[in-house]
Amino acid sequence: MNKKILSVMSLILSFGIFTGCTIGGGGGEDDESTPIIESVEKDVMLDLTPTVPDGYLQLSVGDSNGYKTEGYGCQVDTHIFKTAYNNFYGEEEMNEWLARVDDMELQSIRTQIFPEWYERGNDNGSPNVFKKTSENVDFNSIEMQQLYRLLDICEERNIKVDLSFYGCNRNFVSQDGLIKGSWLANSYQNNWITAPKLEDENGNPYPGYEEFAEAVYAALDHLLNVKKYTCLYVFSIFPEPNGSFPDKNGYCDDNEYFKLCKIVKEKLVAKNLWGKVTMAGPGDCANDLERYKNYVNNLKDVCETNTSSVYKFNDESTNAEMYEYAYNNVQACKAVGCTWGVCESGSNRFIDPANQSDIDTYNRAIFLARTVINYTNAGCTNIKYWVLNDVNYGGYIMRLGLWKEIGEEFNAVARPQFYTWSLITKYTEFGSDIYPVQSSDPDVCMVAYRLPNGAWSYLIANSGKSTKRISITSLHSSAQKVMNVYSVSGTTLPNNNRTVTASTTAQMQGGILNITLRSNSFTVISNK
């Protein structure tokens, strides 16, 4: 938008505000990304009595629930760089990949790492002294170089990273062809990752937990103190421990998992690394409340934030169901002084591990937006979607991405869910205050955020079959602004592989903003 037009628009806008009218200034080629608020504005509660028109659903933005967001993002693994998996990203494809990441303003990722990537054999016989010069230690392995490449991308973009130590990779084959198998995995054969071994080849006791803890320390020390990455904000170990922590007999013993977590903490405390990066866990996928309480209670002195893998719902799930599930988890975590987040998520419509039947549907796109709204209303502070894009995970194509595979057949086409998820990542921000919003209409849900710069963003979903007229009421002085409206509905879904741009503007004025939501739609209103 050129300066001349901007000047005219500014004039009209000023006049409009002065006279109490809403003048839309949305659209155009770049105005949707123009921050309207550039410095943090003091927020006070106004003495107003908004009048909600007849037939409008009031959605009131009251007080914050006291939680701040800790990122909305996706799983991104270094597989994208593994040509051995037939993932060929040429320069042009990588640029497009980065352009999408930039466009959606991805806030956070989780990425996997294994001790075998850098400690390819045991460094020495002692878990107390890490021998970095050991011939078994290689922080320049191909696997680590690929990790650095991903972390460099995150560092440049201030994308927060959950470095997830998935476990002992029994099936590890190094990309240089020199290493096969894991020195640290136990003898259980029916899972690709196992808990650390607790006995050696001769059946003698083996300090596997201590060795694993040492490996975690070694990686964090290298990444934080040598490579100087600041994008690492969380690390986790053995996510989904109810399935990823099999002992030699295949049994996942939660008490053993707790023991390992505590040993890892002790190691990091002893090495002065504790507190440099937050430990998250357990990322369980059992989705059983009682078992979850057992996790958080036993990890209360270890994990500083709690997480879950959630594949529990689908587009037919109600807002109330999703809220209740999240609320119970949040309360369980709150009881031990932790926040709750979702370290990976999707729907429960699995065909197989890499495919879900609703993956290409518009309903899924709306469903994912509803999960964010309902979980956040319940106090959830961070959510990552599994997975950013379709990619070969070695033996199978992971087809749960926000966009499809590169290449001629699928051409990296964005799925409907890209357009809703990217609105969430783009118009919220890490560290935003969460303002839950209650709705008396079961089809409509909304959550509000006050961003660190004082701007406001509202996420609103209407899963009903008819349009809904809503009145967003807010007495917050800083919310009385002209805002951009970004809307996704079935008939307006773009196909340009870029985030949705503003369709119009709306103004919170006199404590009220009225707007119409299309049926089965997702709307973001923001002055970010």
Added chain:
Amino acid sequence: MKKILSLVTVFALLFGLTLSVFRPVNTVRADEYTVECSDEENLAINKHNWFFPTLNSAQFTVDETSGMKFDNFIKDQQCVTYFRGGNFSEFKLSLLVNANLNIPEKGAQWKYSEAYITFLIDRAPEDALAEDGKPWYANKVYGSFCFGLTSGGLPISRFMYYNAFASNCQTSGQFYQPSGYTDVNVVDGKDHWIEIEIKNYNNDGVTGKKWIAYIDGVKVAEFDRDDDYYYDSDTAREYEVKYSELSGGIGIYTNSDWPGGYAPSRMNNFLEVKKAKLISYDDNPEGEVVGQCAAPVFKITANEYQVAPSYDAGDPVEIQLSDLFVYEGTDEVTYEVTCNGEPIGEIINGFWAWIPTTEGSYDIDFTATVSEDNLAKNYLTIRVNGSVEPESSTNTESNAESVAEGCGGSIATTFFPIALLAGVVLIIKRRNNE
């Protein structure tokens, strides 16, 4: 996700790595043997006989002239299919194959390229997927016959057995070769008939199943599986297995450790199955040829759909057409939406979109057509409250701007495409019975 992934993430190496010691090898000439297999009997030239894989980039194709082809299977990416025609207890499967299998000279750890016929797969036909043809996918496979080039590029022609009774086909698969048999090389540029025959036996009261494999009519492997108790070391328990009572599906997969990065043409590593004939002995001791599978027919049907109680004039009505109909096929579906026989609204992104402007009750007819004899209708009555003047709109695309007008309010809404609106104005007719 990791837990779920672990169900399928296993190393094909476990199945590809077998014997690296030198073994004597037989070569059988293909032109000395043939199996009568008419086009009507040839299961290899009908795509409806086979499930197609979905999980990776290996390529499985079925050509109605040349038959089945397994291509671009590389390390960790097997090419697999599964016969749709049912489960079998006693049968003989004859395949005419061109095993154009190649091993990489560089970059591969073990250098193998193999094909497997899997059988006695304990999966209900209606639940089966192509991937069920791989033992470790669902752990339902009791046996396989392996041919091609195993570790080190050595020929192989052996049976392999799995502990599917313990839901464990990952590490318990074992090659079996009794004395007196040697591995046969079928990777010689010639077509070969590869046959497996699975039949029950009763030897003085000892019952079970005998597996026999032939290459070009010569017996190359056999294996007896008695009805007995079998121990599975992973689950650490014993299972009673009555092989003679087992019945299951049939799959084929190919497996190599070519590293990624090579074009299929460069690898020149593929398996062609030009003919496939299956004889079942389940209902007739003399055997009956198993016929072709019919093309699956997916009828489109109307789906019960509850509209909103009413809509306000001027508000967009958007209904996802896939919500109105149920169709599991892959053929294109076309839709027609009418009111009193006249087209109404517009179809955008699979949604029917309409902006009513006049109060009333509208009976909308939706017709979804797959083909002339496969269509369905759905009928919705949409009640519209109030009336509005048709508005002009500046919004023609989802991301275009629109400008709310007027004073005294703070409403800014989005608008439907002007073309849609214009169309609506032209075609809407209120029904007489509203």
